[in-house]
Amino acid sequence: MLVQKYKDMLGNKSVIRTLSEFAAARGKEIGYENVFDYSLGNPSVPVPGEFTEAMIRLLQEKDSAELHGYSPSLGIYSVREKIAESLKSRFGLPYKAEHIFPTSGAAGAIAHAVRCVSEPGDEILTFAPYFPEYGPYVNLTGAELKVVPADREKFQINFEVFCQMISEKTAAVLINTPNNPSGAVYSEETLKKLAEVLWEKSKEYGQKIYLISDEPYREIIFGGIKAPYVAKYYADTLTCYSFSKSLSLPGERIGYVAVNPACGEAETIVQMCAQISRGIGHNCPSSIIQLAVAETIELTSDLSVYETNMNILHRELTDLGFVCTRPGGTFYIFPKALEEDAVAFCNKALQYDLVLVPGDGFGCPGFFRMAYCIDTEKVERSLPALRKFVESEYR
C-alpha cells in the first residue's frame, strides 16, 4: 500500500512555489521582466568564474574514472580537509577533516544532523520566523518540530517563551542566522544567552541538548560587520552549511555538516552521518562538485548586489510607512504588512504585479517576505508599483 503520510502531503502545496508559479504564468502574459517577483530565494548572481574554470580543468585534466569514481562514504578526504582549514582560519576553531561531512546542501546537512541527535517522539525547537522546510526535515524523522513564537521587534530570540517551551523532550534547538525570512543576524548577546540556557537545561535534564545551526547565508552580511560564528558560543553545535548562496550553486546540492571539535564525540557524529546516509540513499554529493568547490572554497559570487537591493528596498519601505527591521544579511526583508491579514495583503499586491510571500508559512503572521535576489534594475522598477499599491489600497 502507498504510504498515507506522503500522500497526505501532496495537498499541501508550498505557498512560495504557488506564488512563483503565478509569477511565471503572469510573466507569459505581460513579460516576466514586468512581474516584480520577490517570491523565490534563488541566487541571481553568477558563480565565480574560477568555479567554472575549476570544473573545466577537472574535466579536461583528471582521469575520468578517478574524477567520477565513488567518493568515500565520508566524502572526499582532501575536500573535507580544505573545508576544515577554511573554517579554522576564518573562525578560529580547530576543525579537522574528521569533523566535516559533505552533504547535498544545507537540506542534506540538517537531515543528517536531526537524525544524529533525535529519535521519534523527541522535540526539536526552532524560532519563528523560520524556513518552512524545517517542518518536513524534522517531522518526517518522527521527531516533532516545535516553533517558539517570534520576537516581532528585532527577530532575535523570544527567551521568555523559549524557556517555557524547552523540556526534557528537547533533543536539539535549530537556529538560522542570518535568518530566512527576516534577514536578522543573531547578536553575540543572543547567542551567549542561548548557550547559557542550553547549558543550564542540559545540566538540569542530565542530557545534552544539541544546537543545530543552519547557516547558508553566512557569507551574505551587510554593512561590513562580522556576524558572530555560532559554534564559538556552544560546544555541542552541528553547523549546517550550503554553498548554494555563497557560490550561487543551489542546483548542485553541495554543503556540509561541521561538528564543533569541542563537541563530545565529534568524530563519532561525523561517522554516524555516513551511516545515516546509507539509510537515506544520499551517499555523498557529486564528486566533481565536491572537488570544484574545494578549489574555490575562499571565494564567493559577487554578493554586493544583495546589499544594494536591501538598501533600496529598506529605504522605500520605511518611506512608505512600513515597520521594517533592517536586515543584517541574507537576501530577504520581512516587513509588517499594512493589514493584519498578510495573506490578504499579498493577494492584493498581486494586482500590482508584486509577488510577495505572506509570513504565515514562516510562523509569523502579519508580516511578509521579499526575496530580493533579483537585478537591481528590476528592484528600482518595482518601486512605483509598490508605491501605487500602498497608496491605492491603504491610504
Place this chain on the structure above:
Amino acid sequence: MLVQKYKDMLGNKSVIRTLSEFAAARGKEIGYENVFDYSLGNPSVPVPGEFTEAMIRLLQEKDSAELHGYSPSLGIYSVREKIAESLKSRFGLPYKAEHIFPTSGAAGAIAHAVRCVSEPGDEILTFAPYFPEYGPYVNLTGAELKVVPADREKFQINFEVFCQMISEKTAAVLINTPNNPSGAVYSEETLKKLAEVLWEKSKEYGQKIYLISDEPYREIIFGGIKAPYVAKYYADTLTCYSFSKSLSLPGERIGYVAVNPACGEAETIVQMCAQISRGIGHNCPSSIIQLAVAETIELTSDLSVYETNMNILHRELTDLGFVCTRPGGTFYIFPKALEEDAVAFCNKALQYDLVLVPGDGFGCPGFFRMAYCIDTEKVERSLPALRKFVESEYR
C-alpha cells in the same frame, strides 16, 4: 543524546571496504599493479567522451544562474522527458516524464521506493545473493529486510522458500537483475513466475505487493542477448536505475525511479518521491549532472572489457575445478569456494595477493565474489596467482 542505532552500526565495518583497504595498503608495499584487487565494484572504463564534452559545453555556454539554479523538486522536466522517451523506445512501455523521478543513483532510488510502499513493521523480501547495502536501505526506514535463501545452482529464484516467506506483512519484493554478486540475469520464466506469485498473493491478501527492481547493471549484458525488462512482467513495478555503471559515473550520484505507467497511481508515486525527498534532504541530483546525462542518455561507456574479463576468468576458474555459474551480465562472478568456509578461503587467497570477497555478506556463504572491473591485462596477470593459490592450498 546521540542516537544509538547509528552508533551501533559503526562497529560493523563493511567487509568489502576492509578488503579494499587491505588491497590499497598492500599496494603501497609491492605496487598496486601487483595486487589482484577484485574487491570493489568501481567501474574501470572511462566515461564516454560525449559526456565530458556535454559538461564542458554546458559550463561554457549556459547562463550560470540557470545552469546551477535549483531544479524543480521533481527534477528537471526536460531530463525526465528524455529518460522517459529512452525507456519507452527501448522497452516499449509508455513512460512519460511524469513517471520519472531523478535520484542520487540507485541507492537514492531504492531509498525513495522503499519509503513509498512500506511502513515500519512491514517486510521487504529480497533474494540471496544480494547487495549487502539493501540491509541499511530497508532497515533504517523501520521496515525489515527478509532474505530468501539462494537458488545455489543458477542464482534464479528459490520459489519454494519464497512462497513460504511471503506473507501479509510483505510490502514489496526487491530484486536485482543482472545480479550483484552472482552476475545472473533473471530469465523470462523467472520473471513470469515471480509476477504470478505477486499477483496471486496481492489478491489473496487484498493489498498490492510492489516489485522494486534494482537495475544498475541493466546495460552490462553478455553474449549479445537481451535481458528481459522487469517492469514488462508486473504492473506494480518501481524500477531503480543508476548511471553509475553504464556511464562510469558512480561518484556523480545520478539515477532515477521509473514507475511503470501501468502501476496504479503511478504519477502519485512520483509526487510522493518528491515529498520523501523533503524529509531526507535529497532534493534532486546535481543539476549539471542531470543535464549532461540527459544529453548522453543513449550512450554507454565501452562496456566490452567486462565481457572479455568474464570470459577469461570463467574459463580459468572452470579449468581450475571451480563450480561457477557463467555470468549473463554485470562485472561480477560468484564461484563456489574450495572449502566450506569462504571467509577462510578468501583469507588464504590474500597470501597470494588475490583480494576476493566471501559470499557471507551477500547472504550466500560458501561462495566468493570477484569484481572484474579492472584492466584485462591485470586479469591475465592474476591467473598464475590464482592457479598457484589453488594448487598450493587445495591439491
